[in-house]
Amino acid sequence: MTSHDAHDLLLQELRRIASVVDPIPEALANAGRESLTWLRVDAELAELLSDSIVDDERLALVRSSGGVRAVTFEADGFTIELDILGDGAHRTLVGQLVPAGAAEIEVQTGGAPIVVTADAHGRFRAENVPEGRMRLRITGHPAAAGPAETSWITI
Amino acid sequence: MLRGGVSVELAELVRAAGDGDQAAWNSIVERYGGLVWATVRAHRLNTVDGAEVVQTTWLRLVEHLDRIRDPERLGGWLATTARNECLRQIRHSAREVPSELADLERGDSGTLDQDLLTAERDRAFWKAFTELGERCQALLRVLMAETEPSYQEVSAALDMPIGAIGPTRRRCLERLGQDPRLAAFNLGEAQ
Numbered sequence: 243m244t245s246h247d248a249h250d251l252l253l254q255e256l257r258r259i260a261s262v263v264d265p266i267p268e269a270l271a272n273a274g275r276e277s278l279t280w281l282r283v284d285a286e287l288a289e290l291l292s293d294s295i296v297d298d299e300r301l302a303l304v305r306s307s308g309g310v311r312a313v314t315f316e317a318d319g320f321t322i323e324l325d326i327l328g329d330g331a332h333r334t335l336v337g338q339l340v341p342a343g344a345a346e347i348e349v350q351t352g353g354a355p356i357v358v359t360a361d362a363h364g365r366f367r368a369e370n371v372p373e374g375r376m377r378l379r380i381t382g383h384p385a386a387a388g389p390a391e392t393s394w395i396t397i
Numbered sequence: 398m399l400r401g402g403v404s405v406e407l408a409e410l411v412r413a414a415g416d417g418d419q420a421a422w423n424s425i426v427e428r429y430g431g432l433v434w435a436t437v438r439a440h441r442l443n444t445v446d447g448a449e450v451v452q453t454t455w456l457r458l459v460e461h462l463d464r465i466r467d468p469e470r471l472g473g474w475l476a477t478t479a480r481n482e483c484l485r486q487i488r489h490s491a492r493e494v495p496s497e498l499a500d501l502e503r504g505d506s507g508t509l510d511q512d513l514l515t516a517e518r519d520r521a522f523w524k525a526f527t528e529l530g531e532r533c534q535a536l537l538r539v540l541m542a543e544t545e546p547s548y549q550e551v552s553a554a555l556d557m558p559i560g561a562i563g564p565t566r567r568r569c570l571e572r573l574g575q576d577p578r579l580a581a582f583n584l585g586e587a588q
Binding site: 255266270271282287329395 | 414415417419422423426430431434435438444448449451452453455456457459460461462464481484485486488489492519522523526537538540541542543545566567570571573574
């Protein structure tokens with residue numbers, strides 16, 4: 243037997259043992275299948291463009307908890323700049339639409355959505371947003387052809 | 398390397414899932430679930446953070462189903478996405494002031510339920526694996542994904558040059574095979 247074959251056997255053994263000690267949790271497999279529910283029906287994707295948590299390592303290291311995390315989403319025709327404040331169970335979102343314009347913003351979370359409006363300067367604020375995964379749905383922005391939904395992020 | 402038929406099939410699955418076809422989507426989750434999970438474990442995320450990353454990774458794919466240009470590279474795309482989300486999650490968790498409960502939940506890192514390993518042989522084997530260097534553990538954890546990943550997928554999962562995978566794999570498995578604890582079980586030897 244060559245060492246190549248022996249190595250393949252070792253790896254096969256590891257794969258078999260991993261499937262016993264460290265399998266994909268069943269609940270997670272279910273959640274994976276269910277995520278198709280979130281397929282966008284009528285909205286454009288506002289893609290996550292930057293996130294200070296990963297882009298600004300220096301900041302992430304210097305700041306302890308409670309610092310401001312800044313993320314940017316890019317939709318077709320406009321961008322969404324979002325500051326995420328606070329820690330604990332709830333966050334405050336302070337946002338700016340660029341170019342400025344009024345719009346309706348729905349904060350979608352695991353629970354009931356939170357609806358706020360952006361003023362004519364494109365500014366909006368949402369309080370008491372539960373920690374966890376969320377995305378924004380923006381409708382009525384003058385520079386957009388239709389509704390946009392951001393990528394999901396965990397706040 | 399994927400053959401033409403496979404990439405056509407993948408392209409079809411991606412297209413159908415993008416149209417809301419649940420069966421097509423399930424096939425994708427089934428095919429790549431192991432790779433995503435192995436990528437998370439290779440980054441040493443515990444079950445709570447790991448679950449967060451896996452779910453975000455699937456949501457990223459749902460978001461991008463209409464934007465996947467090279468369906469034959471879907472595995473690599475998922476592995477890259479999972480890796481990026483791992484790094485984001487690690488930083489995110491580091492910012493949090495963990496509550497006592499979260500501490501308890503997160504305390505499982507690295508201590509998998511070894512009691513599940515009934516055979517002493519398997520126990521020795523897994524112990525030897527968990528005592529390899531970090532680089533070896535990361536690479537082997539991805540390579541032992543439920544469905545054997547391509548080197549392109551492994552490269553994406555670990556941000557490791559494709560050319561480094563073969564030699565590292567050889568070195569790590571050699572070391573594992575030479576572990577004295579495995580000698581008693583004739584592992585790494587001809588069977």
